[in-house]
Amino acid sequence: MLSLVATGFLADGRIDLGGFGEVFGSARTWRVIGQTLTQAVLATITSLVLGLPAAYVLYRLKFRGRGIARALMTVPFVLPTVVVGVAFTALIGPGGPLAWTGLDRSLTVIVAAMTFFNVPVVARTVGTFWARLDDSTEAAARVLGAGKARAWVSTTLPALAPALASAASLVFLFSATSFAIVLVLGGRDFSNIETEIYRLTVQFLDLRGAAVLSLAQFAIVGAALAVSAWLRRSGERAVNIVREDAQGKRPTPGDIPALVIFAATLLLLHALPIVTLVVRSLQTASGEGSLTNYIALVNPPADSPLQGTVLDAAWLSIRIALAAALIAMVLGTLVSLVLSRRPTSPALKRGISLFDGLVMLPLGVSAVTLGFGLLITMHRPLGIGFDLRTSVVLIPIAQALVALPLVVRTMLPVLRGIDPELRYAAATLGAGPGAVLRAIDLPLIGRSAGLALGFAFAASLGEFGATSFLVRPGAQTLPVAIAELIGHQAPGSYGAGLAAAVVLAAITAAAMLLAERFRADQTGAF
């Protein structure tokens, strides 16, 4: 990454900063930056507004099928952008059932698509934290005479602030760096920094311009992270963490508004495009219902553009995603443990927040930049006598980098919510740091670790951007295979691509279901 930026600024061995004037002197750059901010801010707000009721319903209420609902909620997050773009266009493009809305090629539809991807992120990062939040404070407020809304706003909402800030920063980064969805649904009028970097590198090989834009992207991402860190810090406090089983209640009439918003989000925003996709995958090109597309996955026709079957690609994807999720988990746990400490010295504090920002950066760096950067640096890196650039090993590493922030953002609110008194008490009783870790931190994050693992797995499974920019050995991952099938002329290849997308969604849902059932929760009530 750094090397790519450096390449951009070195002209004939001298540092050349002329690129700045050139890039920032053009109106197009400012339009692109404006578009990026507008889209990302709007998408963040709508995702939070719609994600909060979803988090409440999925993580605070008890109802039959909750586990399945939670697992299904993750599906939109991993669907290939290509496929979602197709589904949205089928709905609102010319000739689609919603064409009358006139939303085709509008900011609204871009924001809607970003929200489609990110509501699950909010629901999950806020929900896992909310599920373990002790609601006795809110109950106390009610007893003292506060109304339901007032009690929630003055007790629960502030307690949720760190998780909300975490979720907001994730959504903002995802939206600010989204690529395919902006181009497919908006076209060039809505170009953001990410698409512009792609245009400069791939079309013009203008590394200088791309480097300057990367830095601009960096600045925006850095600012967003700083704001979210400030929000988190101001809202962070030790909260009562309890066992999840002790929480949750049957839905009551008071929950109707949340349920209505949740149901509307699910049906209108998520179910419509996904059902469109599933229905289409069960039809032939002439519109008759058949399983042809699914048969093609197992037994590809002779003119299929793919190597082997889609099942092979799925199996490879699963293995790569497992490796990536494990790497992300190990790194993520260590990082979270470090970040959850609250040193008193200002220097250490600053160090920790810087480190926090550093972990989030892979999400804020464009996939193009990451891909080309890895290409330049991974030729016998660090003196290893091994060319990583064309190795399949690089794929899980890149995917782990992308999944790492998700892991950290899922675990950290829980870890930071642990009352330091607990640790002091343990230390007072003679436990060394290791024992404290084992007796307090690890059990408490156990459950969210299961979820974070599932999340990381799902994110790696659906990762397309960075993977597609790496040099890939013969075998393909499922999202790459889907993109190839959809972009191919052979008859039936398009349908097979849609069927493969449904398979990807099913694998994701299954993985999340497993993660939901993974209970490592051995904490007593404190």
Added chain:
Amino acid sequence: MQHAVLTTRQERSGGAVRGTQGVRAARGSQQARAVRFTGLGAAAIALTMLAGCATGAADSGADSGAAGQAGASGSNTVTLAVHSSFPNDAFAKAASAATGYDVEVVAAGDGGELTNKLVLTQGAPIADAFFGVDTMFASRLVERDVVEPYAPKQLPAGAAEFAIAAESAAGAGTGAGADASTAEGVQLIAETGMVPVDFGATCVNIDTGWFAEHDIAAPETYEDLVKPQYRDQTVLLDPTASSTGAAFLVGTVAAFGEDGYVDYWQALLDNGARIEQGWSDAYYGQFTQGGEGGTKPIVVSYASSPAFTVNEAGDAASTQALLGTCTRQAEYAGVLANAANPEGARAVVDYLVSNEFQRTIPDTMYMNPVDGAVELPAAWAQFAPEPTAQQAHDLSAAEIERGREGWLRTLGDEIGL
């Protein structure tokens, strides 16, 4: 009391316990290390698992001596970098058998992406040979000395027509090879190292049935597309995002000149043309014959596309390519400069132009092999003929390399692409 002191100190020093607790602390951190270690161990195991399917992992250079052809480099492995829609596995098997080398294939993205990766890794190439850089980007490789000069001895006769010029000298013969003799073409291939393997054309496709049904005469030329009776009927591809779209742009520059193409594009947009990002978004998403409920009867696609719309009986196609709106692209292969195994790379390039591989091109890649002796599928000749050199609106690779960025930027500034 002592404990209280201890906790504050512990907090201040970030958890490092001193004094009487030292022993315990050491033990604690050992345990923490153990946890950490098993975690990393798990990740390492996962990676090792993966290595089982790492076809592209660097070969240690162990010579399996398959055919004893290995040259001075001492390695028997050859790596070929290709574009995304290439039959990797099948090719690796067949090429290994034919050349005696252990051929590995890595995919490095499409057109521009593949080209730029080759340019960026010039000093230490990701492969020994490449295939799949087309006319749009071919000169970029030549001008940056990414390719080793080499021409296969058994070059098919048709290849010379697509030879590209070594220098960006204005008007150097290429593309429409009508004015370049075969000998000249072979000479150019040997100088540049850019070996043509197959070719195709980007053309405007129309839904013939739609025009019959609406009782409108079908369009035939570039000029027709901006006429009022074809308003809101055309789907184009963004030339900054799709190499097919860029090929159509080149055609318009060839037809209208460097001072006329912008006005033409503006007229297209004024006439309601819709611009999509990729071929599948346009063809499947918007075209009436894409099978997905599209509403536009005119789309930028390929000369070969109508072959896929032939009916069950095999006597009619529902679409037609307008041969007056075509731009031809050849796809090139070559040996990369600084390749670890240049002999192997040359053997693989030889195999790409051999009759054995050329025969497979129509069915696997939907392109025309440069080897004219190869029989094409029957439906192609009847329903999806290629434009002739005279019909096509071609520019030389050198002209494209010189002009492309300017054209794209101009379109960006003038019509907001």
